[in-house]
Every structure is written in structure tokens, then in C-alpha cells.
Amino acid sequence: MKEAIKFDHVNFAYQEAPIIADASFTVVPGEFVGIIGPNGGGKTTLLRLIMGFLAPSSGLIQVYGATPSHAQKHLGYVPQTIRFDKQFPISVLELVLGGLLSRLPWYGFFSKQDVEKARQSLETVGLADMEKRPFGTLSGGQAQRALIARALVGDPELLLLDEPTANVDTRVEMEVYELLKRLQGKMTILMVTHNLNAAIGLVERVLCVQKQITILSPKQVCEHFTLGLYHAPLIKLPSSGAKP
Amino acid sequence: MIDSFVTALQTNSLLLSALIGGLASSLVSGIIGSYVVVKRIVFISGSIAHSVLSGIGLSLWLERAKGIEWITPLQGALIAGVLSALLIGWIHLHYKQREDSVIAALWSIGMATGILFISQTPGFNVELTNFLVGNILWVTPDDLSLLYWLDGVILVTVVCLHKRFLAICFDEEQARLQGLHVDALYLLLLVLISVSIVLLIQVVGIILVMTMLTIPPSIANIFTARLSYMMGIAVAISCALCISGMAIAYHFDWPGGATIALTAGLLYIVSLCNSVWKFNK
Numbered sequence: 001m002k003e004a005i006k007f008d009h010v011n012f013a014y015q016e017a018p019i020i021a022d023a024s025f026t027v028v029p030g031e032f033v034g035i036i037g038p039n040g041g042g043k044t045t046l047l048r049l050i051m052g053f054l055a056p057s058s059g060l061i062q063v064y065g066a067t068p069s070h071a072q073k074h075l076g077y078v079p080q081t082i083r084f085d086k087q088f089p090i091s092v093l094e095l096v097l098g099g100l101l102s103r104l105p106w107y108g109f110f111s112k113q114d115v116e117k118a119r120q121s122l123e124t125v126g127l128a129d130m131e132k133r134p135f136g137t138l139s140g141g142q143a144q145r146a147l148i149a150r151a152l153v154g155d156p157e158l159l160l161l162d163e164p165t166a167n168v169d170t171r172v173e174m175e176v177y178e179l180l181k182r183l184q185g186k187m188t189i190l191m192v193t194h195n196l197n198a199a200i201g202l203v204e205r206v207l208c209v210q211k212q213i214t215i216l217s218p219k220q221v222c223e224h225f226t227l228g229l230y231h232a233p234l235i236k237l238p239s240s241g242a243k244p
Numbered sequence: 245m246i247d248s249f250v251t252a253l254q255t256n257s258l259l260l261s262a263l264i265g266g267l268a269s270s271l272v273s274g275i276i277g278s279y280v281v282v283k284r285i286v287f288i289s290g291s292i293a294h295s296v297l298s299g300i301g302l303s304l305w306l307e308r309a310k311g312i313e314w315i316t317p318l319q320g321a322l323i324a325g326v327l328s329a330l331l332i333g334w335i336h337l338h339y340k341q342r343e344d345s346v347i348a349a350l351w352s353i354g355m356a357t358g359i360l361f362i363s364q365t366p367g368f369n370v371e372l373t374n375f376l377v378g379n380i381l382w383v384t385p386d387d388l389s390l391l392y393w394l395d396g397v398i399l400v401t402v403v404c405l406h407k408r409f410l411a412i413c414f415d416e417e418q419a420r421l422q423g424l425h426v427d428a429l430y431l432l433l434l435v436l437i438s439v440s441i442v443l444l445i446q447v448v449g450i451i452l453v454m455t456m457l458t459i460p461p462s463i464a465n466i467f468t469a470r471l472s473y474m475m476g477i478a479v480a481i482s483c484a485l486c487i488s489g490m491a492i493a494y495h496f497d498w499p500g501g502a503t504i505a506l507t508a509g510l511l512y513i514v515s516l517c518n519s520v521w522k523f524n525k
Contacts, residue, residue: 051417073423077418077421084414085282085284085414088413088414089465089469089470089474090410091470094470097407098418098419099418101408101419101423102423104408106404107403107404108403108407136469137469
């Protein structure tokens with residue numbers, strides 16, 4: 001089976017500072033992978049490399065057998081809600097239609113089918129009655145679900161989530177994980193999280209990103225990790241690049 | 245006041261042309277200004293507006309000192325505006341570290357170049373004052389036809405590209421992931437802004453142009469949370485400001501551009517106070 005993601009001895013540095021060093025791993029289609037690591041460890045850089053927004057200094061990255069920039073049509077991306085301007089005048093439906101821009105004809109009007117598809121996506125995340133609401137007026141959990149709807153509307157094969165439960169309370173966090181559980185198996189999911197405790201039941205493997213990338217199974221993630229500590233030498237780890 | 249203004253419009257074709265020119269400019273100020281406000285590129289737009297003086301100065305110098313008559317100050321402004329927009333856009337895309345300093349430098353260089361050319365131009369340069377503080381009565385029939393053409397080009401472009409512009413204003417990463425040519429769209433948006441600035445300079449002048457580009461959309465943003473509605477409301481506010489400002493200016497014999505800009509500023513302060521009062525209620 002063709003890998004969903006393949007990293008082969010990938011290095012990435014901002015100017016002279018190495019961010020990702022000699023990373024090699026694969027992710028198979030349908031897998032749910034959690035990404036953990038300290039702040040500044042390279043988690044978001046890893047996602048940006050997969051999306052083709054950054055080019056590696058050396059090594060090979062493939063997404064569904066193609067270079068990342070040629071595989072963007074396979075991707076859905078859920079960023080953190082905190083980076084958006086709450087005053088920005090955009091409705092929830094307009095936001096979700098942003099996931100179908102690649103289909104927008106030159107004259108700039110979405111087809112009825114596309115609008116209907118956006119509405120269905122909102123229904124999937126439980127926001128069917130909020131399509132006219134301004135995005136900035138949604139609660140943290142609703143905003144996160146709206147962004148997930150945008151990522152899902154284009155039927156992606158690979159869903160990337162950057163801390164989807166940051167800045168939301170425990171109840172909303174559970175709602176988001178419940179939604180992701182329903183998507184599990186239907187697509188490949190990579191999720192950056194700071195709270196692996198809550199997500200440990202969902203993920204099949206964990207990538208610990210701390211310049212180097214260590215691959216672990218949930219069983220191997222000891223208490224240190226679930227507490228949010230990243231002391232790799234304290235636990236018995238497989239060598240970097242090995243797939244459990 | 246209104247009656248005497250309406251009577252003057254019926255009898256004075258110059259005033260009527262000026263009003264039509266003002267309304268034509270209001271159309272783009274509401275639409276393009278909304279992108280400027282939501283994308284938070286007011287500083288960049290200010291730099292483009294002031295760089296335009298270099299084109300005006302050069303064209304006046306070519307016309308008066310070198311006898312080249314086919315280029316008008318409006319055409320010079322348009323060329324300088326588009327070139328500045330492309331240059332500033334390139335700096336934004338490729339030189340982010342010192343972007344604000346470089347843009348501020350271009351702002352000054354553009355104005356300084358314009359002033360130097362004008363100082364070398366023979367004769368009394370009434371055009372300079374008109375371009376700096378605006379003189380809507382100075383709009384010629386040729387300028388009006390150019391205004392209509394540019395209005396049409398901007399409207400058609402925005403209708404076709406609005407959803408793409410919305411995407412790059414709200415979330416560039418998502419737009420890029422969807423295969424949009426984000427950098428090209430950004431440069432195009434800056435070019436449209438520069439064209440709008442040249443149109444608005446006719447009404448309020450270089451010094452006050454940012455008022456008309458930012459205040460109507462900022463007021464509109466208080467009343468709506470959808471960009472397309474915001475544009476419609478901003479156009480209506482801009483037209484109302486143009487008409488009321490001209491009527492006040494006519495009645496008191498004040499400069500038109502400054503009166504329109506001051507009316508806009510006062511309306512914005514009232515709108516802000518009203519929204520703060522409602523929020524605290």
C-alpha cells in the first residue's frame with residue numbers, strides 16, 4: 001500500500017538553526033497519529049513541511065507518493081482558532097466554502113452543489129443552524145468545529161490538526177475528540193496536541209518531535225509524556241525512524 | 245443649505261460633474277477600502293498614496309519643462325501608484341524583516357521626488373495644491389471618462405475575484421492549500437488599491453485620501469459581520485459623505501476635500517461612541 005506520508009532522512013533549518021534533524025518515518029493511510037513535543041520543538045514546522053509550505057534542507061518528503069506541494073489537494077488543515085481576527089467579517093458558511101476554493105470557477109461564484117456540500121459539512125460537525133453566524137461570534141469549541149468542517153468539505157484523504165483543543169474547556173475538548181473518533185479510519189489523521197492524556201485513546205501512534213522525531217506506540221508513552229514532559233532519555237525508546 | 249446646493253447642482257454643470265466624480269470615487273472607496281481595513285494594510289496603502297506624488301511631479305515637469313503634452317498628472321499618478329504598489333508588494337513578500345521601515349522610506353522618497361520635480365517645473369503650480377488637498381471641481385471631462393473606465397475595471401475584477409480576495413485576507417495558508425496564487429492575488433489587490441487611491445485623490449487629495457479609503461469601511465464594519473455587506477454599506481456611507489461634505493463646503497465656501505474628510509472623521513467618532521455605549525449598556 002502506498003504510504004500516506006513518507007519522511008526519508010529529512011532535515012530542516014531556519015537560517016543556521018536546525019529545527020528537524022534526520023527525520024525518517026512513514027504513516028499509512030487511515031492511521032491516526034498524535035504529534036507531541038515541547039514548544040519550539042518543531043511540531044508546527046513538521047505540519048508545514050507536510051503541507052509543502054516549507055521545503056526541507058535535505059531529504060525526501062512524499063505525501064501520497066507525490067511531493068507535498070503537488071499533494072495539497074489531498075489535504076485538509078485545521079489551524080488553531082486563536083490566530084484568527086475575531087472582528088473579521090466572514091460568516092460560518094463563507095468560512096466552510098473556503099475549503100472548496102480549488103473548485104471555484106473563474107467568474108467567482110460557487111455552484112449550488114458546492115454550497116450544499118458546505119452545508120452538509122456543517123451538519124457533520126453539528127453547526128447546521130449556524131451558517132449565517134459571523135465566525136468571530138462563535139465560542140471556542142464552535143469555532144474549532146467550523147474549522148474542522150472547512151477542512152472536511154473537500155473530502156481530504158489526510159487531515160492535519162494543529163492543537164485543535166487549545167484554549168477550549170474540557171467539555172469542548174471531549175466534543176472535538178468525539179468528532180475525530182467518528183472520522184477515525186475514514187481518513188489519515190495527524191494531530192498536534194499538548195494534552196495527550198485526553199487523546200491517548202484515539203491515537204494509534206505518537207510522534208514525539210524534539211528536533212529529532214521519535215516514534216512511539218501509545219503503550220510506550222509513559223507517564224512523563226502524558227504529564228506533558230518530554231524527557232526522552234528517561235524512558236526506553238526505540239531508535240529514531242523505527243516503526244513499532 | 246440643501247435647497248441652495250440642489251439649485252446650484254441644476255445650474256452649475258461644473259458642480260454636477262464634481263458630484264458625479266465624487267460618487268464614482270465613492271464606489272471604489274467603499275469596495276477596495278473594505279479590503280484595506282480587513283486585511284489591515286492601511287500603512288501600506290498610505291505609502292502607495294504618498295508615492296503617487298512622484299508621478300504627478302514627473303508628469304507636470306515633463307509637460308511644462310519638456311513640452312511633452314500627452315501625459316497628464318492623473319496618468320502620471322496612475323503609473324506611479326501601480327509601480328509603488330508592485331514594489332511595496334514585492335517587499336512585503338520577500339523582505340518581511342524590515343518591511344515597515346522600507347515602506348516608510350518609500351513613502352518619503354515618493355513625496356520627495358514629486359516635490360523636487362515640481363520645484364523644477366516653471367510657472368505657478370496650482371495643480372500641486374489640488375493634488376495635495378484635493379479639488380473636486382478641478383475634475384475635467386477626460387478625467388471623468390477615465391474615472392468611469394477604472395470604476396468598471398475595478399468592479400468587474402472584484403466581482404470575479406471577491407471570494408479569492410476574501411480567502412487571502414482571512415487565511416493565506418488555507419488559500420495556498422487550495423491552490424490559489426496567493427502572492428499574485430496580493431499584488432493584484434495592491435494594484436487595485438493604488439488605482440482607487442488615484443481616483444480618490446481627485447476628491448480629497450493625497451493628504452486626506454486615507455480618510456476616504458478607511459473610514460467608510462470602518463464604520464460599516466460596526467454594523468455588519470459579512471464582507472460583502474460591509475462593502476455595500478461602505479459605498480452608501482461614502483456616497484452620503486461625498487454629497488453632504490460637498491453641500492457643507494458649498495454653503496460655507498470651504499475646501500471640498502477637507503470638508504468631506506472632516507465629516508467622515510466626525511461620523512466615525514460618533515459611530516465608535518455609539519458602539520461603545522451599546523456595548524457597555
